[in-house]
Amino acid sequence: MKTDSLEQLRKELILGDNTQLKDFYIKYIQDCINVLISKNLCSEEESKEVFTEALIIFHKNIINGKIQNLSSVRSYLISTCINLARKKNQYISKTQKKLDEVRLLFYDNNDTTIEERENKEDLISICQKALASLSERCQKIIVAFYIHHLSMKEIAQQLELSSSDVAKTLKSRCHKSLLKEVKNLRN
Amino acid sequence: MQITDKQYDLIQKFMRNELNESEQTLFNESLKNLDFKKELNDQARILNAIETSKDQELRSFLNDIDVSELGETKSDKSTSTKISEPKGKVLPSWLKYALILIMVISTFFLIRNSLSKQSKPDLFAAYYEKPMAMNGRGTTGDAIFSKAIVAYQEGNFAESNAQLSTLSENNNDALYYASISKLELGKYQEAIAGFKTLKTKNTKYSSDADWFMALTYLKMNKVNDCKDQLNLIVSDSNHPYKTKATQLLASLK
Numbered sequence: 212m213k214t215d216s217l218e219q220l221r222k223e224l225i226l227g228d229n230t231q232l233k234d235f236y237i238k239y240i241q242d243c244i245n246v247l248i249s250k251n252l253c254s255e256e257e258s259k260e261v262f263t264e265a266l267i268i269f270h271k272n273i274i275n276g277k278i279q280n281l282s283s284v285r286s287y288l289i290s291t292c293i294n295l296a297r298k299k300n301q302y303i304s305k306t307q308k309k310l311d312e313v314r315l316l317f318y319d320n321n322d323t324t325i326e327e328r329e330n331k332e333d334l335i336s337i338c339q340k341a342l343a344s345l346s347e348r349c350q351k352i353i354v355a356f357y358i359h360h361l362s363m364k365e366i367a368q369q370l371e372l373s374s375s376d377v378a379k380t381l382k383s384r385c386h387k388s389l390l391k392e393v394k395n396l397r398n
Numbered sequence: 399m400q401i402t403d404k405q406y407d408l409i410q411k412f413m414r415n416e417l418n419e420s421e422q423t424l425f426n427e428s429l430k431n432l433d434f435k436k437e438l439n440d441q442a443r444i445l446n447a448i449e450t451s452k453d454q455e456l457r458s459f460l461n462d463i464d465v466s467e468l469g470e471t472k473s474d475k476s477t478s479t480k481i482s483e484p485k486g487k488v489l490p491s492w493l494k495y496a497l498i499l500i501m502v503i504s505t506f507f508l509i510r511n512s513l514s515k516q517s518k519p520d521l522f523a524a525y526y527e528k529p530m531a532m533n534g535r536g537t538t539g540d541a542i543f544s545k546a547i548v549a550y551q552e553g554n555f556a557e558s559n560a561q562l563s564t565l566s567e568n569n570n571d572a573l574y575y576a577s578i579s580k581l582e583l584g585k586y587q588e589a590i591a592g593f594k595t596l597k598t599k600n601t602k603y604s605s606d607a608d609w610f611m612a613l614t615y616l617k618m619n620k621v622n623d624c625k626d627q628l629n630l631i632v633s634d635s636n637h638p639y640k641t642k643a644t645q646l647l648a649s650l651k
Contacts, residue, residue, distance in 0.1 A: 229459060236463050263460045266477065267453055282594065282611075283623070286587075291540060304453075306446040309413060313442040331447065335454070338447040358449045360414065386410075393444055 212281045221273050224357060225369050229270075236266060239285050243292045252296035265291040273305070274359045305360060341392035349385035356382050401437050409438050413445065522616050525646055529578060529606065532571060541564065543572060555579040566592070570601040581610065587620045609639040612646070625650060 212219075220231050244258040253261060265288050268290045272278045281287055324329065342350055351370055363375035363382070374380045407457075408425045411417045417425055428434045514519030531551045546561030562576035593607035593614070602605075608631050615624035628650075631643035 229456070232460070233463055236460055263457055266457055266460055270456060282627070286591070286594075304444070304446075304449050306449040310442045310446045311474075313439055317435070317439070331450070334443060334447040335451045338444055339451045342448060353448070354452060357413065357445050360454060383410075387406075390441070390444070393440075 212284060214280070217273070217278070217281060221276075222369060224270055225359065225361070226273050227351070228279065232266060232270060235269075235284055235288070236262075239288050242285060244290055246289050247292055247296055250293065250296075252293065258292070258296075261292050261295050262288070264295055268295075274345060274361075337393055337396045341389055341396055344392050345388055348381070349388065352378065352382050352385050353389060357386075400433055401431075405431075405434050407435070409434075409441055412438070413441065458496075520648055521611060521646070525616075525642060526613050528582070529575075531575065540569075543569070546572070547575065550575055550579060553581040553582075559583060559585075570596065570599065570603060574601075574603045574606065577609065581614050581617070585616050589614050605638050608637070609642070611641065616646075616650075621650060 221230060223229075240256070240259070240262050243262045244255060247258040248255060249260060252258075268291055269278075269284075269288060278287070311384050315317045341354065345353070348370065352366060355369065356363075361369070363378045366372070367375045367378040370378070372381070405428055407566040408417070408421060411421060411423055429438075440582075494643035505546060518569060531547045542561050543565060546558045546565075549555075549561065550558035559576055565572035566576045567573075573592055573596055577589045577596070578587035580586075580592060590611055593611040596603045596607040597611075608627065612624050612627035612631065613622075615627055625647065628643040628647045631637045631639050632647060634640065637643070
């Protein structure tokens with residue numbers, strides 16, 4: 212895959228356009244399943260799940276810039292599938308790492324008084340609703356900044372905002388609205 | 399929860415690993431404040447929940463393709479099978495002639511295609527030259543490596559591949575000759591994987607890896623991949639294989 216195609220793919224994924232990802236899914240799922248089965252790594256059903264996870268990792272790594280050069284999407288997906296199936300590659304997201312770090316801060320102080328009022332599934336559902344209640348631009352800024360960890364400069368470019376300062380102001384406003392909405396939904 | 403704007407900024411920077419030394423001190427002090435800690439915990443959980451929900455969305459989007467798109471393709475195929483089933487009707491004469499014409503044209507293209515495919519191995523043979531083996535004892539001093547290089551020189555690629563592959567993880571010389579051995583053995587995907595690793599590691603074989611990767615694609619009849627690889631070489635003005643790559647590209651056009 213050429214660098215400019217890779218950059219184009221990254222831009223599309225950042226903006227939430229998953230058309231190419233869908234093409235890769237259709238094009239390579241069978242190859243990956245065949246490899247996993249032929250290596251006796253998993254069953255056909257499990258292979259499908261592994262392939263989906265591999266594509267999610269691919270999606271993340273394209274956006275966060277880990278993949279700078281890629282001569283073959285197929286080879287990348289196959290090797291990721293193999294590593295996943297062999298449990299050599301367990302993807303831990305940055306937000307999960309951060310959450311673990313925060314928890315460690317609490318335990319370090321021997322303070323376990325912080326209550327986790329709802330379980331994770333409830334919180335996911337609340338956050339989904341809260342995010343969906345924001346404008347489309349706000350949703351994109353929050354995901355780009357907090358999930359994809361893009362810089363303000365890049366967010367401004369990708370979302371066609373006039374400057375990174377504008378992006379920063381919008382980000383703060385959107386994030387505060389999100390927190391407020393989550394709080395409302397929790398009560 | 400009541401936190402100040404300054405504390406909010408501290409949490410924001412913490413989330414992005416952007417705290418400087420003085421801010422880190424302030425952050426640590428703020429941890430004594432229960433509201434601050436609750437807010438920090440909440441924000442970390444909320445962001446993690448959003449990422450998880452985004453992953454779930456993507457997962458269901460992909461799983462839906464599995465159900466709908468592939469299903470459609472399959473059903474399309476079955477529909478077309480049904481359409482092509484003989485219904486016992488006599489075809490009109492114009493349709494017979496049209497079918498004959500289509501068959502003649504397809505035969506022509508099939509023959510032309512197969513002829514052009516036959517020319518690829520010739521091109522490969524014209525450009526491929528097995529690299530000379532280095533002195534086996536010179537670099538590694540390893541008995542297995544020396545033995546493998548002798549096998550390589552003698553054209554016993556099964557042996558050289560078997561021996562070199564055991565060393566190739568930590569030895570770039572071994573990886574290079576193992577990849578060439580794989581190419582010789584027709585293990586093209588493995589050869590390409592080896593060349594890619596040599597490229598990624600940015601070894602002294604990077605340029606050679608570029609060239610042999612292009613030739614491997616040619617051997618596999620993956621003309622577009624071969625062209626991409628050659629274009630990569632040509633775009634580098636200092637690449638030692640630039641002239642050869644330019645010539646091969648011209649031959650492929």
